[in-house]
Structure formats: C-alpha cells, structure tokens
Amino acid sequence: MDSIYKSLTAIVGDGHVSNRPEELYIYSFDLGTAEPHRPDYIVSPETTEQVQEIVRLANRENIPIVPLGGGLSLAGLAVPLKGGILLDLKRMDQIIEVNEKARYAVIECGVSQGQLTSYLERHHPHLTHSEPGAPPAATIAGNVMIHGQGDLAQPYGFTSDMILGLEVVLPAGELLHFGSCAVGTGWFTLHPLPDVGIFLGWYGTTGIITKLSIKLFPAKKIRGVGTFVVEDENLIPEIIFKITHTQMAEDIIAFSRAIPPFTRELHHINVNIAADSEKELEFREEIIWDDTLGEYIRSGDGGYLGFVRGLQRPQISKTSDYKKGGGFEYVGGIMPVETYPQCYRKGREISEQHSIPYTVTGRVIGAAHSMMFAWTYAFNRADSETIGQARAALHETDDLVMKLGGVIWKPGTYGQKLVLERLEPDTRELMKKIKTLIDPNGIMNPGNWEIP
C-alpha cells in the first residue's frame, strides 16, 4: 500500500479514501465540457480536523489538493488539473445552528442547498435563504466560493455578500475564523473587523472553507412568480430599472430562448413577489404590474402573463436533457443591466453560428447594480462533435463578456486567462503575492488563478 494512501486512511478511516480506477474515473470529470483529469486519491473527510490533517499531509508531500462541493459549477473548477488529492467535502453536512432572531445559519461546507431549504421549511418556516437555480445537491459553501447568486439576489445581492462568518483551513493546516466568530462572540456578523477576505472567488487556491454563517431572510407566507413579456429587447433595461425602484420584488429574471418556438425572440421577465397577506400581495402586484408596467401594456409594447402562486424550491432543472443529450454548460457574466440587448443579440448570434438553439438568461443583482447573464449551450455527451461546438461557443462567449464590459462569472481556465490578461498589473501582482505567501508550494487547486 502506498504511504500517502496509508496516511490518508489513518486520517479519515477505511472506506473514505480511494485510489481505485472507478473513483479516479468518476472524480476526473466536470459535468460540463471541461476535459477530465484524473486525481491520484479521493478523500472524504467528516471533520475540520481531518481537513487540517489532510492539508498538512498534502503540503508536506507537495501533493496538489482540490476541494469539491456539489461539483455543479459546470466550469471545471474542481477538476484536478494537476492530479493529487480530490477532497470530497460532502460528508461535512451538519447544520450546526439556526439563530431565529438574528436570522442566520451556521453550517458545514458540505450542506447542500436542498438540505438547507428543506430544514428551514420544516423547522423554521418563516425563514429562508437565497437559493440559486442550481440542482439542490449544489452546496452553499461552493456557491459562496464562486460568488453565486440566488432567488433573493435582487434585494440582497450576491450570496457571498450574505456571509456572516467563515472558518477556513489554510494550506499549512492553520484554522482561521473571520467575523465575530473570530473573537468568540458568535457568528452574527462579518464586520467591522479589518477585512482579510481573500478566500471567496479563489476556488480554494488560498484556503478551504469548512464552515460558514449565512444570512437568512423573512419567508413570506405567499410566494409566487409573475411574468411580463416584451418583444423589444431594448426595453428590458428600463423595465428592470423601474421594477427595482418599487422594491417590491424578491427576484427578477429576464430571459429569451429559441425553444419552444413560439417564445423565440420574445423577452420574458419573471418577477418573484412575496407577501404575508392577500392585501399585501394585491398591493405589491398593483404597484408592479399596474403602476409601473401598465404604460407598456397600454402602449402595446408589453403584456402581463399572470401570477402563479408557489415557488418551486428547490428548483428543478431539465436543461441537461435538452435533445436527450445529457449535457449543458453556460457562461456566466456579471454585466451592467444596460447591456441586456447586446448580450441577447450577440449570445443568440454565437448560438446560431454553432447550431445550438439559443438560451439567454439574466438575473438582477441588487437594485439593478448588475445582472448575472447566462448563455447556455447544450451538448450531447455521446457526441464529441457537439461537445466541441459547445466548448467553442463557451470560449467565444467568454470573450464576448469581456468585450461588452462585463466580468466573467466563475471562469474556467480559459476565462481566467482572459480576466488575468486584463487585470491591472499591480492588482495581479498582489494576487500573486497573496497566493505565494499563503501557499508557497502551490498545492491548492493548482491550474486555477495561476499568475505567471
């Protein structure tokens, strides 16, 4: 038995380590178009202490280590590009605390979106969290690690803006806490201590998040989604500006897609509205649909398609089964809302060039401060040609995001290169210094955010 395997087994116990071909095969893949790379070991720890010991071992032996949550980024961010230890963190799945009055939850890094949604519905039905449209197996720690957004992004921003405390294991095995938890006063605030936030968005290249505190929000008794539709994409930015001014919505998503055909070239805006009473709901609906969007209805530029009560949480995505192909990937861009028309037109153009029916979606973040725009490309997993087409379209879209003045969201290695090329030299140098200081051996998820 090789000594690394033996050491890993000593840390996590039999059955939670593997170097067998079957596990190495499965963990070599991302679900999107990224090329597979085999790890050398899979390890599934159960405690922070075990993570510390594994990281110390990796550092001592100079072995790459790649943290994995739900594995649903679709951007290849947890593909072990240089082999090493693949750290499957999903066994660390305890919901440690829900503080009702201060509205936060302290959770381990393997807690999934579905698990927290279910837990809150069953035990704290008047609280909710910002849930992304990802499958429910996606982890919350993974989502904050990539600066994700959920269905409360419009009023409250990125999910990573909802963090109230972090526990992080550094490459040398040190255990750090950030926020009020660092001074032993609970997990209720990230501020006002000096900012040392150098872990979010780094894909585990600076440290492994093992625990976090996340903001919860009031869950209204009635939740549902209303849909507005327009033909002219140029109207979308001003409509979004007007809806966000009302401060009456929970989530705003604009989208256009080629399938089904009758919706082609139309632009739908889904607006989630929540209320505690019929009276409140009526009031919010009147403000949004009548007072704010009524002018578009009267002018014949837009139409109200109605309000459907109840939100599907967790959300069910069937995108991967488009054309029975088993695969899709999307480029996410954090874009100014005003770029919606170009995002739509250019994204559609790229899709059509690659013979892929277009799907473009934009979720509003904050009071129209930005929009997470997603260009989705389906492929057939059994057909390497379609995978190649999707990959080419994704790279073109990465380029497009930067050209249109946006920033690529959760970029894979191709997108990271584009970002780093444009990054100010001093900022890039600081990133390099931080990485070198924290991870001198370069063991942490190598191949990501690598600065020459």
Place this chain on the structure above:
Amino acid sequence: MALKDFAYGDTIHRCFRCGYCKFPANWMDVNNCPPYARFRMETYSCGGRLWLTRAWLNEQLEWSEHLAEILYSCTTCKNCEMKCPLRFNVDIVNMIVAARSEMVERGRLPKNIKTFLENIELYGNPYGSGRTQRNIWAEDEGIDKYSSHEYLLYVGCAGSYDTRAQKATKALAGILKKTGVSFGILGDEENCDGNEVQKMGETGLFEALARGNIYLFKKFGIQKIIVLSPHAFNAFKNHYPEYGGDFSIFHYTHILYNLIADGMITFTDTFKRKVTYHDPCFLGRWNNEYEIPRKIIKAIPGIEIIEMEKHREGALCCGGGAGNFSIDLLGGGKESPARRRIREAYETGADVLAAACPKCLIMLDNAVKEEGLEDKLIVRDISEIVLDACK
C-alpha cells in the same frame, strides 16, 4: 457487448449527474440512495453507476470486482426514479439491471454474487440450505399442504429459512388459520420467486424459475396467491404474466385489511404502542401501495402511528433489495442503510418499528441490535403486531 449494442446505449449518456436522485421526497438530505448513503463516494451514487457502466461498455474502464460491487450495491429501491426529473427516469433501474446482465453474460461476478445465484439454482434459495429445510417452520403448525384451497400462501425464501422471518410467517399463518381463511402451502415443493435474481441480471435463471413456478401453480390449480414478501409480490404481479403466469396476487396486508374490515379480526384495547411504519420498496415505490399497511396499524386500538420524516415514496430503503440482504455489500458500519433507518425510526419516539416485508424485517432487526437500541425500539412485522393485538 459494446455500448452500441447495449439495450440502453442510446439513453445512458443522458444522466447529467445532477444529484436529484440522492434526495428523499422532502429534500432533507442526500442520503436516500442506499449505496451513496453507505459510502458517500460519487461512484456509489445513481449517476456514478450510470457513468461507470457507460465507461465500462465503452472500454474506458476495465471490469473489476470493485466495479461489480458498485453496480450490485444498488438495491433497486427506485428512489432515483422517483426523484430524477428527466424523461428517461423510468429506465434508470433497468439500465443497472441490464449492466448486471452483461456481467452475468461475461461471467464476471464477485464470488458472493455467484454463490447467491448458484444457491438459488441448486437449492431454490439463496441460503444454500436444502429444499427439505424449506418446510421446517411449518412443523407443528398444523398447516395444510395446498390442495384446492382458495389461496396458496407463498412463503418465499426468507420467510421459510430465516429464523427471524419465520416468526412473521408463523404469525401470518396463525391469523389466517384463526380467521378461517382457506389456504395451503407448497412446503418443500415451493421454489424461489426469482425477484432478486431478475434484479441481479440473471435473466436466464429468472425465466427458468418463473416458468417452473407457473407450471407448479397451474399443476395445483392455484388461482389466488397470498405472498409474505413484497419482492415475490412484484415478481408474480409484474414479471410472471410475461411467461403466462396470470394469477390473482395479494400481499398479505391486503388480506389482513379485508379480514379487519369484515370483522373477522377484532382487537383488544390494551395494545398501547407508538408505532412507526417502514415502507418496503417493493410494496411502495414499485407497486404504489402505501396506505393499506397504515390502515391496518391505525385500526388497532391504542396504537399511535408516527411517521418518520422519510416515508411513503420518500422512504429510505433498508438496504436489502436486489440480493443485498444476503450479499451484504451495504452492511458493516453505522452508515449502513438499515442502521440509518433504525436511527430515523428511533428519532420519532416510536417504540415499535413496523415492517411488511421479511427482508426488511431481517435487515432492521439486525440493525436495531447493532445500534444498541433493542431495549427501546422493537422491530415487528405487521402480521406479528396484528397477532399480538388480537390476542
């Protein structure tokens, strides 16, 4: 066989590995796929198995004992099919069964699986016990050999050979006798129903068992069959018609419910218990029967029924399906599905865990001891509960 010749060669790539299949109905955790719950490695998830199968058929992976164990650890509980939102979901278990068939065809099986199948072929049961042992449970019970009775009581392998399951068999037979139901058994002429064999991919052996049993049932003039096991219920009801076996099949809970409704079974009011019910996969998810067992329990005065968080179509499998009650690929640790299920039952505050399947009964009865909870939670088959309550 190459992937292109695989029965699901044009479907298997459609699994995205999104992970819906790991969840129960209420999304409370990712532990409702029994092998994934036990091992918590992606290889043991439903998607992992499908991707590995595809890789093996594509010759990207070689066969290994570990690969076979991963595939055979699936209990065919159908949780994945209930949760997968994609249109191919109805074929997920079929894909695993087809992959196992391919392993059988190639003669590439781990020893314990070979032994399981050989025992059934040689002895008509997976335990390797002689056919004459099949009837031992009935000695001194005064039960007729089937001969133009209204019902055949088909006991099945677990109910015949396993000492724990035999108690449930005796309880059921006792109730049927007491209430005057006309029934007989086949005794040592009874043979394995083959449900597990089919799910393990040994289609040739399954066909032989099905045809043999159908021949036997017809020879005796049997038209109505009461089964102890939901596994046999599934085989007889859903697979045997393909081979000309068109009988009226009743899971024993259906019979007990009718006897209660007809006033043939009456209860004393002294049976004060808190009971939680474990849905067997082959009664629930496979055959959509969730209510009758609960109605029986609720009919007993003094019983308070408490649901586990995972129940009905969201129930966690005991880990015994597709031969795992014997080949035991999921046992050996606190994360085994049966031990998890015991903890879930205990958390309800119930003092009785009710089962309606001899395999579940065996699995859960062992697990309650492994959990050290046998003084706080007793595992009882519904037939045993009914018998106790009507004494």
